[in-house]
Amino acid sequence: MKSDVKKWRVSLPLHEALQVFAGQHASAIYELNDASATPEAESFVAACASQHAGAAIELLSKSILAREHPALILQNLPDALPRPVTVNDLVGKRTSDANELYALAARHLSLDKRIVNLGKSILRDRNQAVHLGYSDHDLGEILDRISLWIYYLQESSGLKESDWLSSSASAAQYSRFNAFTVGIREAITDARAKFERMKSAIIDAHQKDVSRLSFSKWRQDREQSKLELHELGDLIAEVCPACESQAQIVAMIDDVEYEYEGPDEVSTNVFYSFAFECPVCELEFDDTEVTFVFKDGQSLAELQDRFALGI
Numbered sequence: 662m663k664s665d666v667k668k669w670r671v672s673l674p675l676h677e678a679l680q681v682f683a684g685q686h687a688s689a690i691y692e693l694n695d696a697s698a699t700p701e702a703e704s705f706v707a708a709c710a711s712q713h714a715g716a717a718i719e720l721l722s723k724s725i726l727a728r729e730h731p732a733l734i735l736q737n738l739p740d741a742l743p744r745p746v747t748v749n750d751l752v753g754k755r756t757s758d759a760n761e762l763y764a765l766a767a768r769h770l771s772l773d774k775r776i777v778n779l780g781k782s783i784l785r786d787r788n789q790a791v792h793l794g795y796s797d798h799d800l801g802e803i804l805d806r807i808s809l810w811i812y813y814l815q816e817s818s819g820l821k822e823s824d825w826l827s828s829s830a831s832a833a834q835y836s837r838f839n840a841f842t843v844g845i846r847e848a849i850t851d852a853r854a855k856f857e858r859m860k861s862a863i864i865d866a867h868q869k870d871v872s873r874l875s876f877s878k879w880r881q882d883r884e885q886s887k888l889e890l891h892e893l894g895d896l897i898a899e900v901c902p903a904c905e906s907q908a909q910i911v912a913m914i915d916d917v918e919y920e921y922e923g924p925d926e927v928s929t930n931v932f933y934s935f936a937f938e939c940p941v942c943e944l945e946f947d948d949t950e951v952t953f954v955f956k957d958g959q960s961l962a963e964l965q966d967r968f969a970l971g972i
């Protein structure tokens with residue numbers, strides 16, 4: 662190792678070095694190229710992205726905790742730590758499990774539960790990429806997931822893109838997140854237009870021939886139609902932001918985690934992946950989009966306002 666690298670590393674307090682390393686991993690995801698010629702290459706790009714995303718979450722969590730106290734990230738409490746602590750002082754010391762540290766950092770920042778779960782899901786995806794060599798998500802999905810996580814993490818921690826990401830990754834994060842939001846707005850607007858076309862056709866037909874379905878009966882039939890298809894997951898009733906019909910979020914159990922809390926005390930954490938679909942206008946959202954669109958306790962008017970729908 663060249664001495665100037667070591668010199669640079671020990672010149673930074675631990676939490677600052679960890680933030681730099683986290684930013685390097687997060688930035689690296691944006692520099693990956695998805696224009697892969699073969700499925701093998703595409704799979705490898707996704708596995709690399711997944712490993713970088715998990716490393717970014719783990720290292721940023723450590724940085725956030727180490728800023729409070731460096732001992733927080735260690736598995737065993739050390740006898741003494743010098744001040745300031747640098748990464749070199751941690752040689753030979755074990756840091757705690759990434760999931761535990763992330764959970765602790767998330768509590769410290771009061772991160773929203775869905776965002777906490779998104780981060781845990783990114784960490785699980787990283788483990789699969791490390792131990793089995795592949796990711797279930799492609800590069801685009803990994804970017805959507807990590808950019809959403811980064812957006813909320815920054816909002817809670819006060820970090821800014823330019824504090825920890827490279828300049829090109831900062832710009833990419835900013836435009837990626839905007840594109841994600843614009844994509845959601847367009848999906849809602851398109852579904853709304855489609856719904857209005859269907860609605861006029863049904864009303865016209867009913868006016869010409871009263872034996873044809875009325876609009877309210879047609880809507881009711883469609884609202885009921887897909888319920889029976891979802892026996893595998895729990896349904897959460899949600900009003901569709903596009904057509905205001907009764908729709909559902911389907912919650913499928915992704916993973917169950919048991920956490921040892923003390924003698925005879927084990928807490929159970931159930932992780933879900935979500936999908937939204939409206940049986941009337943057919944608007945659909947995947948897991949990442951559901952996490953972003955539907956906030957707990959948000960009214961329909963607030964949701965429509967958030968996406969500037971002007972409905």
Ligand SMILES: [Zn+2]
Pocket residue numbers: 852856901902903904905906908939940941942943944
């Ligand atoms: Zn709808």
